[in-house]
Amino acid sequence: MYDHVKGFRDFYAPEMAARRETIDTVESVARGYGFREVGTPALESAQMYADKSGEEILEELYVFEDKGGRKVALTPELTPTVARMVVAKQQALAKPIKWFSTRPFWRYEQVQQGRFREFYQTNIDIFGSSEPTADAEVLAVAADALTGLGLEPTDFEFRVSHRDILGGLLAAFDGEIDQQAAIRAVDKREKIERDSYADLLTTAGLSPAQVDRFDDLLTTPADRLTELVSFAGTDRVAAAVGNLQAVLDAAADLGVREYCSLSLTTARGLDYYTGVVFECFDATGDVSRSVFGGGRYDDLIEGFGGQPTPAVGVAPGYATLALLCQRAGVWPAEELATDYYVLQVGETRETAARIARDLRGRGHVVESDVSGRSFGAQLDYADSINAETVVIVGERDLADGEVTLKQMSSGDQQQVPVEAFPGDHDRPTVDDFD
RNA sequence: UCCGGGCUGGGGUAAUGGUAUCCUUUGGGCCUGUGGCGCCCAAGACGCGGGUUCGAUUCCCGCGCCCGGACCCA
Incomplete structure (x- = not known):
């Protein structure tokens, strides 16, 4: 008898039947919006991830040298791969490019609830449109997938934020501020004590008065976003706020505004996002971690050597999605039919x-x-x-x-x-x- | 990488410093015709390695895997 490798799982037929049904639902919603399935390799050059996220990232990847001496990595995410694919055929592909792909990914991480070393996601991306409608369509396909699984509006929420609002507000404060550190502090806001939160922001360079002001701004309700514009007084914040409102308006037209709540304190993984970002949470809070996330990343294609090409996407993962569906009582029966x-x-x-x-x-x-x-x-x-x-x-x-x-x-x-x-x-x- | 809790047939369990209980399961039989029930037979476990001991599933150490958490989360 052999143990399976830590963080890797077997799915026997009854459980797999439920997973298959779930994946089929998500994919058929994506197909309905005209997203086309693409197939992608399990290995990429390790350098691609190092270039995108820094050398440290290699510590968290399955990296090895193949027999030809190539340094390769098991893909930890799809975004760099599809970015590479877009760049490779940029002239040939009609815009917008709308792709989806369901696949396993691998990360050498600590295993815990809803997190494994091999995990499955459906990535759904649009390349070539900077219109708010594209952001909203990504929200809509995600919301439709969840309701297609039987989830109700009371079961989940998309906490929507905007990379440039956070960045623009921080830039509007006087003084030397470490934006990365400040954003990381914001991300921890819900999880830590108020004092530690304030300490983190102070360490990032904000004065105590600025900390209070900044936190007030972050909790501005959706109908008073113009207050952010008047505070900052910069075109950057004005544009970001306008963009966020336009996305929410488009989401309303697509029938999914009710799933979206403004949450400027949602700040996870902002490093390559450039615009709207969102995360899906269990509305009851029983599933304590984020179910999945998405957002706009307009600079990545250019960073990969392509023509400037806006992009926005979302990637539901099935480990956390199963937790949410089980909590809500809509996970398909794990039995043979x-x-x-x-x-x-x-x-x-x-x-x-x-x-x-x-x-x-x-x-x-x-x-x-x-x-x-x-x-x-x-x-x-x-x-x-x-x-x-x-x-x-x-x-x-x-x-x-x-x-x-x-x-x-x-x-x-x-x-x-x-x-x-x-x-x-x-x-x-x-x-x-x- | 760190912290906490675990690990007994395929699944669920019991007891125990002297090789293990019960239920379920699996295979077969009664059984080529009402049988998905029942009865009978059989199979099947102390995660792995080391130590202590006359003897370890039990005590100790290391490792592995599982569950939960911290960190991280592209």
Whole structure:
């Protein structure tokens, strides 16, 4: 017996069925918006991540040298890969480029609730539009995916913030301020004591008075955002506030404004984001960590050597999404589903096979005996795979030209002429032959 | 990397310094026709390594994996 590698998981059939259903829902929503599936490699040059995020990032990656001496890394995220793909075919691709991809990613991290070393995400990105409508469409596809999973407006919220509002406000204060440190402090605001929070901001270069003022500004409600503009008095903040409002307006038109709340203290991972950023949270707070996030990153493509190309995206991860769905009671049942089991008694394989083939032709999941089992053992097995209907094909009935349908939930049975089965019925059940 | 809690057949458990309980499960049989129930037979565990001991599943150490948290979260 071998243990699996820490942070890597096996998904057995019942659990995988629920995951598949969830992934299918998210992907079909993305398809409905015209996002196209792309396929991407599991390995990239390690240097690509070092260039984008700094050499330290390599500590958190699975990095190794391949037999050709290339320094490679298992992909920890999709964004650099799709950025590389956009740059490579920039002239050939019609804008906007709308791509999605569901895949595993790997990070050498500490395992905890909702976090593993191998994890699955669906990345959804738009390249080539700087319009607020594009930001809003990303919010909309995410919201539709969640409601498509059965989540209600009361189950989740998108906390929407804006990179440039935070940066612009900090820039408007007098003094030498470490913006990165200040933003990191903001990100911790909900998690730590007020005093430690103030200390962090002070360390970042704000005076005690500025700390209070800054914090007041961060909690400005959505209908008074113009106060931020008048405080800063800069074009940068004016533009950022205008952009955020435009995105929220567009979200309203797309029917997803109700899922969005303004939250300037949401500041996670701002380093490559340039505009609107958002994170999805469990509205009840039972799932304590962020479910997933997204935002606008207009500088990345140019940073990868391409033409300046605006971009915005979101990446739902299935570890945390499962936690949210389970909390809300909408996680799909982790069980096998079988439409028909065709039970054979005696030498009836030919007829049983014909019936099974006809039912499969109608798109059903159909199993039949492949183990030479007894009647009782076959019925037991049919029960174990949650067969809805058992078609008993036995020599004795067949001599009378009949088969027996058995509905497993009720135990009801019905004799049916073999040549009439499945007949014209799409999904024949006991009731169809009363 | 750090902190806390765990690890007994496939799953859930019991007891224990002298090799392990019960339920469930799995395979087979009664059983080619009402049988998904029942009965019978069988299979299957102390995470790994080391130490202490006459003897370790039990006590000690290290490691692995799991659960939760800190840090981090591109």
